[in-house]
Amino acid sequence: MRLSRDFLLRIVGCCALAALSGCLNPGFGPSTRAEEPLNAPVTPVQSSALPGAANGVIGSGPVKVGLILPLTQGAGQSAVGLSMRNAAELALSEAGASDITVLVKDDRSTPDGAREATQAAINEGAELILGPLFAADVRAAAEVARGAGKPVIAFSTDMSVTSRNVYLLSFLVESYVDRIVDYAASRGKKSIAVMAPENDYANVAVGALQTSAARRDMRVAAIERYRAGGAAGAASKIAALGDQIDALFIPEQASAMPEVARALTANGLDARKVQILGTGLWNDSRVLSLPALQGAWFASPENAGFVAFAQRYRAKFGSDPTRVATLAYDSVSLAAALARTQGARRFSEEVLAASTGFNGADGVFRFKPDGGNERGLAVLQVNNGSTVVVSPAPRSLSGA
Template identity: 35%
Template sequence: MRSSLLALVTAALLLAACSEPSQTTTTAAPPKPAGPQVGSPVTASGKARIALLLPLSGRTAAIGKSLQQAAEMSLFDSGAKDIALSTYDSGETPDSAVQAYNKARADGCALVLGPLFGASASALAPQIQQGGAKVISFSNDEKAAQPGVWIMGIAAPPQVRRVVDYALSSGIKRFAVFAPQTAYGDQMGRVLQDEVVARGGTVVAIEQFAPQSLDMTAAAKRVAASVTGDSKLAILVPIAPPQLSAALASLSAADIDTSKVQLIGTGVWDISGIGSEPQLRGAWYAAPDPDKRADFERRFVATYGRPPHRLATLAYDGVALAAQLARLKPGGDFSTEAITNPAGWSGVDGIFRFLPDGRSERGLAVIEIQGNRNVVVSRSPSSFGQSPTN
């Protein structure tokens, strides 16, 4: 009996021991963060890390090199002691731009300047939505614009609105469009239509032709039919050389009375030698004030021994902007609120500001083509809210 009782007690103790929770404490390892490890956005000396994404390889490497040199010049001119600038080759494809962005992000960049192409900028959106560094692209493609991806390039729609507004203020109330049948041509027609109607003018014709055609006679004749009465007609011709020559010849062959027509254009005319087209004498287009750019070009040639690419001013102004953001507080302020400051920023290409949806606004001048020289007939505003001056 005594041995049986002992066995029962022993069994009960064993069962109790099995049902008791363990008193051993273990510490679980912290979960590893998802994605690549990100470095510090600030260097050991307290400078904000800024990434410059440029096409330094491929067919557009020369453009990328010119932008890189302009960025270096801006770094020196602005005395940017608060930023550390690192350049990454974004290549020519969206995939290579994403790879460059990821490397820059892994290095800890606080802000990305570039890439140059709209498709590459669009491809970075998923990384930014996951908490990556914000992007100020050098593209002018408004389709690439979105929250966190701003376009700094000089987009075409604001150019059309600016030159249309100037024409309206000059007393012209009737407008026509002569453009290629492309996405660009379609967009220019819609922008002009919206702006003219909103301002009380009339669009009498929107004529388009095959994109690669050199015979635009039929479309030009339809435009010519709109040149009636005594009121002057402004014709938007958003066409770049060399196709521009054929477009102008077609308009001339349609017997358009040039005394009753004002040709207007976009920034595709903002190139050296555009005045060699005699039919463009007196034509207007909107672009940044050329005087400020001329000074930049002189200093660039003195520094590097050759003229800059036309887009080089974007990299120059982008670095200057990054330097200003870096001075707002220790480590810099690269938030959406800081970047989209309503007062905007000023650079070689005039004043500009970024909108929350990724688009940008610019203060543009209106320029008249006068043979071998272009003359500003309406100066760009010096601040937002100020009316342009003639």
């Protein structure tokens, strides 16, 4: 299984809820499609290594919220699930635990588990469901929540699970593609080729690229797909286009990029000759040091928000958070802020899908009425093993 993504305007320490609630005033890898690829897999570990990962209660507030997480997988506990549970605890410790009670439920990394966990949370009074993480589990949880008239803020990256009142807080490939295409067009790029693996994530990315390119009057000169081990053949066909293209989009995961980079080099393709573009999956040391990708651009949250979150997490729990832990942190922070400031309308569609949006650990975000989201993303340039921000993430969303 593969996992989710990030957000950005600064919420640091106890300022988290103030920023979240302030934004509300008028004047944030594989299942059926593209399951959460930004991170490491859910890894079963020995229970003795992760004490305390179990169903439970966080906080003591009058408003109850269900948090559905993959705390276990198979016979072991899940490091990802525990990290997200810890992030929820951190959120309430920074906000004060008097606004909400978080009912933590284990979905056992299965749809049946998600269904049972959601029903249990609702039976205990949950007004809002946060999670689950995996798309099939989100579908099961949403079915239960919909029947009870409760909204869901889930963590999958699969847009097919969304519907009215079922929102995704995750990092969507569509957002990465929109941002990088918009930036490339703003820098004068007019003709783009695509070199993409044959997998679900790339299917979504290629479709989004075609839509975004059409919106910016950018020509899609070629789309070359390849199977594992076949990047060289695709690169050869792209190289044959010569000066017909000025940009090359590669929606590939970090683990496969060394092979892709060798194929690019062998065919004379590098970012000095054609602008190479990618997604947030490239914010990884395995990609940033590859010679063929120096100068490449990709869309991603800026790193400062997660770094600050990780420092606070490490100080509290003595370990590093998984990358998706900010999803639990932001969702719980948001629920607490809305419970504090919005009264009886706190989890209504009007409030959750407010155009003004919210600030999270990874930046500004807002939910769309269809359940998707928009995020403030930066454009980063690969630079000698690190990144340089070439276009900062917005501090507010256009149209808000």
